[in-house]
Amino acid sequence: MRVTLDPEALHGPFVREIEAISEQNLLKCNQCGRCSAGCPLVEEMDLLPNQIIRLAQLGLETVIESQTPWMCASCLMCQSRCPKGVDLPRIMEAVRQIALRRGESRVLAGQVEGTLLALAPQMAIIAALRRGER
Amino acid sequence: MSNSGCTTALVIGAGIGGITAALDIANSGFPVVLVEREPSIGGHMAQLSETFPTLDCSQCIMTPRTVEVGHHENIRLHTHSEIESVRKQPSGNYTVRIRRRAAYVDWDKCTGCGVCQEKCPFKVESLFERGIGKRKVIYTLSPQAVPNKPVIDAEHCRYLQSKWDMEAGRAPSVDKQGNPATPKCGACAKLCPTGAIDWEQQDTVVEEEVGAIVMATGYDLLPMERLPEYGGGELRDVVDGLAFERLLAASGPTAGRVLRPSDGAEPRQVVFVQCSGSRDPERGVPYCSKICCLYVAKQAMLYKHRVPDGQAYVFYIDVRAGGKGYEEFVTRAQEESGVVYLRGKVSKIYAQDGKLMVKGADTLSHRAVEIPADLVVLATAFVPRASTTAVAGLFGVGVDDNGFLVPGDEEMAPVECGAEGVFLAGAALGPKDIPETVAQASGAAAKVLSLFQQRVNAQPPVAA
């Protein structure tokens, strides 16, 4: 597939929104791939973690359609090993936020499985709802 | 420009840079004092198997120079020595005190026969062999060492330690029968045909007056312990680039066979990890170490030559191969030797079921990649030798945030610095390969010779 890169998009509102939410300079990432190499959830992802940043760097808004940010466990392994100090978990959160703002909730309280609600540590439920609800 | 007239040069460091500078100056007729911290000269080049891009045998191209240094009438060689202090004279000359550490061997009596080393009963880890092999407590760095005279590693010498314990009262000076106790071992002294072992030897200090200095203190590799997520310092089969050179070297501990340090088995899958600590402002050094892309391609090719049905992988972020023949060299590794290059920085290495699991990525194919390796080679970051900052301080030479020497001007005066008569060369200035080191060393030597010639010219003519 071919994309036409648009200077307006490269420095436009979408990129600025991601950078504002995450407080990260996306251009610090040189795509070394270490995040993807160490991500424990990478087998569940359609795009590699480094690809999420890459698409954001190029202002390509299709990144919000990816399943990857929703398979992210925010375990911080990527951030702890990134040689450039890029806080990828916060970039993932920014993509999630924008996806929610533009679309539907991902996790709804009413849809949490009954036994889980009763047995699971409630911080798991709260955290999942805070992450996935509009 | 002073008219002090002193035309003796001091060269600090006897790796290929210091050797080159010393020979250039000495061959022009001026005396050179060459100081080296190790017992023999040659630096890291002496540890290499073959050099890129020619694949010349490193010892073969270097030995003519080291031998020349050893015999040169204009070179006073002080090995096993360090610069202790420097005083700048009003004349502009430098008075340098050089401390030669006690070797406990009288090198005037020693003939280099090697019996002591052969018969010494005790082995310890060898820094030269980088964890691949051991050396004796009385040792030379290699069979081709210049000078080919051994030193005793006092810390591990049972004779010296028991002797000093007795003298200090930490151990009884009489044995159970009431006779005077004798220190343990001492095999080398008993066997030396010329009686060269000297248990009472002390450090000696020599003062030299010099008119110019070349600093060529060289480099080292980032310690493996800085990379715990790669098993550095923990997993025996995770080694660094210099250690792999010792595996490849015909004169090395495995006679050139590539074998795993843990069990001596021949590895069928070898993974090379570039940028181990380099290009890592957060947790390593921020700069690129420049030589690793080339030497990893070399090592991967040499591994394939030795183990033709083995598989080599290289994890890289970029391949940096600028220079004459370098891109072509790396291309040979990829196209002719079948080395698989994967674009992704390795996240972690751990042991499982006798293998080393390497968790990396190939961003080009959008895959996280895991490889069960038999042996892993980390291309660790190129750092200045630990002593660089201290030695630089003695001469008023600056170092940068990474500990490398700072020249007068990085572009237009790369081998000079602010201090008069002091010149800089080689790896102590920053990552570079052998051709660059040799060129810089000759450049620094030329600066010295220019200075000396000016002094010679300034002398009043001798009446006929």
Place this chain on the structure above:
Amino acid sequence: MTSAERIYSYFPGCTLATTAVDYDVSGRAVAAALGLELREVPDWNCCGAAFPLNAENVMNFIAPARALIAAQRSGHDLATLCAVCFHALKRSDSFLRTHPEAADRLNAFVTEGDFDGRVTVRHLLGILRDDLGWEVVSRHVAAPLQGLRAAPYYGCLLLRPEAEMELDNPEAPRVLHDLLQSLGAEPVGFARQAECCGSTLLVSAPGANQRLSAAVIESARAAGAMIVVTACPLCKFNLDRAQEGRPAAEQLPVAYFTQVMAAAFGLAEHAGPAFPLRAAA
């Protein structure tokens, strides 16, 4: 330091007050045995359960800020047991200290008081290591856990990011290893000792969660562990859940480090169902 000075305010968190009350009770018991006074913060609220990764919205920080403001009144360091609370509170504290404009806006809204950054958020493991020392812990061991090969499981949030959590090096952690050693047990490091259990994917992607937790268990088992020791109620839940349905003899027990301490201190009533262990393998 006399025991009168070893006072900490204590933040249990909602999970320790309910579904993981055994962690809270065993924690208080071993702290008391060591002469550490844990004074529960009066009128605390949930820490928020997740450190807000979204810097844009100051409102996200109200929950942890209120918790920290409540702790401010006590005048002591704040001790936590739950790794998630520790993470959320410590990083929120760090965020508000480094983003004064956000702190100002937040203080304008919150009525309970002003966040002023005076509280240091600690974890009990750090308190044991740095304030007491392992020798002191060892002196309280009544029944050394001889022959217990225990896998110290650090999880994610306890240690990362290293600079903010200030507890241990995530690439080569020692604090749980050293605690277990001081109790007479044999710590068994394993490949996945600091890898994620699946965390809150329990709710949104349970299959993936299950796979990660199962991998952690297998990694501990492969290293020869008889028990997995954790500091996080969510890790414990996930690791137990991943083994559900397996025959009891094949399950690797999971315990909180405070329960293991209770077992070693001779406080059997707080050691939890993992103790006494089945016959050593």
